[in-house]
Amino acid sequence: MRRYDVIVVGGGNAALCAALSARELGVSVALLERAPEDERGGNSSFTGGSMRFAYASAEVIHELVPDLSRDEMANTDFGTYTEERFFDDLYRITQCRTDPDLAEVLIKNSQDAIRWMRRRGVRFVPLYGRHAPNVNGRFKFSNGSTLGAAGAGLGLVNALYDIAGRAGVDVYYKAAARTLLYDDEGVHGVRVRINGKTTEMESSGVVLACGGFQANAEWRARYLGAGWELAKVRGTRFNTGDGIRMALEIGAQPYGNWSSAHAVGWDLNAPPYGDRHVGDGFGKHSYNYGIIVNADGRRFLDEGADFRNFTYAKYGKVILAQPGQFAWQVFDSKVLSLLRDTYRIRQVTKARADTLEELAGRLEGVDTRRFLETVSEFNAAVRTDVPFNPSIKDGRGTVGLEIPKSNWAQTIADGPFEAYAVTCGITFTFGGLRVNPGAEVLDMDESPVPGLFAAGELVGGIFYFNYPGGTGLTNGTVFGRIAGQGAARFAARCARS
Numbered sequence: 001m002r003r004y005d006v007i008v009v010g011g012g013n014a015a016l017c018a019a020l021s022a023r024e025l026g027v028s029v030a031l032l033e034r035a036p037e038d039e040r041g042g043n044s045s046f047t048g049g050s051m052r053f054a055y056a057s058a059e060v061i062h063e064l065v066p067d068l069s070r071d072e073m074a075n076t077d078f079g080t081y082t083e084e085r086f087f088d089d090l091y092r093i094t095q096c097r098t099d100p101d102l103a104e105v106l107i108k109n110s111q112d113a114i115r116w117m118r119r120r121g122v123r124f125v126p127l128y129g130r131h132a133p134n135v136n137g138r139f140k141f142s143n144g145s146t147l148g149a150a151g152a153g154l155g156l157v158n159a160l161y162d163i164a165g166r167a168g169v170d171v172y173y174k175a176a177a178r179t180l181l182y183d184d185e186g187v188h189g190v191r192v193r194i195n196g197k198t199t200e201m202e203s204s205g206v207v208l209a210c211g212g213f214q215a216n217a218e219w220r221a222r223y224l225g226a227g228w229e230l231a232k233v234r235g236t237r238f239n240t241g242d243g244i245r246m247a248l249e250i251g252a253q254p255y256g257n258w259s260s261a262h263a264v265g266w267d268l269n270a271p272p273y274g275d276r277h278v279g280d281g282f283g284k285h286s287y288n289y290g291i292i293v294n295a296d297g298r299r300f301l302d303e304g305a306d307f308r309n310f311t312y313a314k315y316g317k318v319i320l321a322q323p324g325q326f327a328w329q330v331f332d333s334k335v336l337s338l339l340r341d342t343y344r345i346r347q348v349t350k351a352r353a354d355t356l357e358e359l360a361g362r363l364e365g366v367d368t369r370r371f372l373e374t375v376s377e378f379n380a381a382v383r384t385d386v387p388f389n390p391s392i393k394d395g396r397g398t399v400g401l402e403i404p405k406s407n408w409a410q411t412i413a414d415g416p417f418e419a420y421a422v423t424c425g426i427t428f429t430f431g432g433l434r435v436n437p438g439a440e441v442l443d444m445d446e447s448p449v450p451g452l453f454a455a456g457e458l459v460g461g462i463f464y465f466n467y468p469g470g471t472g473l474t475n476g477t478v479f480g481r482i483a484g485q486g487a488a489r490f491a492a493r494c495a496r497s
């Protein structure tokens, strides 16, 4: 088996950015993707492609999307998303637990990461349908999820594979790394099973970018807690914690929020793992315009606590804790036009009725009488004196309810009504390996493991309890670049010595 300067384990966004960045420094690079070619790309390929980054003016957006039409420029308020706001959001959402050194690297390099991708040939588009409500004929972006990769996750991953192929990265499919080759001097390669045959592949540097452990039901129950084996997996079936395990086996330090994960409301009848044709379509994230009830017919969370981008990733866990692990999102006709396109897909678990009583009868598994009581209590509590405005946190909440709705409260009163059944869909786990700002994997003494770098989902310490939407891909690109460059420089040093 050929020897490489750098081996990158994984085939998603973080791995591809690492491989490309290493190649930019002129070293030889192998990328090992456990999946077959037609399932390549990991969770990254299932994403909506949204990438959060800091920008201080709309000019930056115009530079990154040079093909914006005059009409689009005139009808869109791109606002700004400063580094300070990114810091505020990340710290608030993680209850100030995020590792300050890693957070700083992530945020301060976020715009440069997008610019680099753009230079390498990835195209971006504004996320009109998802994050910019149309207010009086003008689209307004206001919470940092402004651009996404053209063609969403699959578009992103296909573009990166094309670029990597042209750049001379050797890609191996059906190549599952098993263990790290390691001695007192550090890491020297991997033992890998390629097309069913186990072999040793040597290198000077190794980058681990092979995802979290969300697709490993036993680890979910072990680390996230009882019941988590019942969650559906939103993305790839290949992220079973291999990279984390391999590194821990040679003394790497576990880090971050091991008992928590990114998990959302996901169609009740979605398949057990992601479906690449549906992608992110099973996600139902417009709940902030309606109410959510459980099998007892009761509300159990504040649907309008914040923009959906700052609540969706923690509400999957709350749904998993409900009786039967399901809930129904309920909307009346006033807000139906605001529901995201994922509510219109063919594979949807939906009930529709002209009257509330009829709807109640169609909410399978729900206590009908209690549901109708919940709706009338909710309706009586809505502050109708405050105008409804989806582009800001409008303060149109409820008064006097045990579980308030803080913003965007609308009565559930005007038919036709629609309801959507959801369960918990896990996206990725928050616990992982400890790295320093140079993406070097640290051991239990906090010394770098020579030759070992990591990036993406399998790095712990950045996300705790919750997650600001669109940060996973940016995180993979920022640290993937650093890891790829670090591994290439390490290999060059080894070659000289």
Ligand SMILES: Cc1cc2nc3c(=O)[nH]c(=O)nc-3n(C[C@H](O)[C@H](O)[C@H](O)COP(=O)(O)OP(=O)(O)OC[C@H]3O[C@@H](n4cnc5c(N)ncnc54)[C@H](O)[C@@H]3O)c2cc1C
Pocket: 009, 010, 011, 012, 013, 014, 015, 032, 033, 034, 035, 040, 041, 042, 043, 044, 045, 046, 047, 048, 049, 050, 051, 052, 175, 176, 177, 178, 209, 210, 211, 212, 234, 235, 236, 238, 239, 240, 242, 243, 274, 279, 280, 427, 428, 455, 456, 457, 458, 469, 470, 471, 472, 473, 474, 476
């Ligand atoms: C439905 C969905 C929608 C999402 N939407 C967004 C979004 O819009 N914006 C955003 O920022 N984030 C989003 N995310 C989160 C995002 O996908 C992740 O944060 C990000 O893609 C992680 O990138 P990664 O490269 O670390 O992991 P992945 O992209 O999952 O790549 C891991 C790779 O490792 C491979 N692998 C696993 N084990 C091995 C092994 N032993 N040997 C070799 N290879 C192995 C896998 O096959 C895979 O290719 C979404 C996730 C899902 C599931």
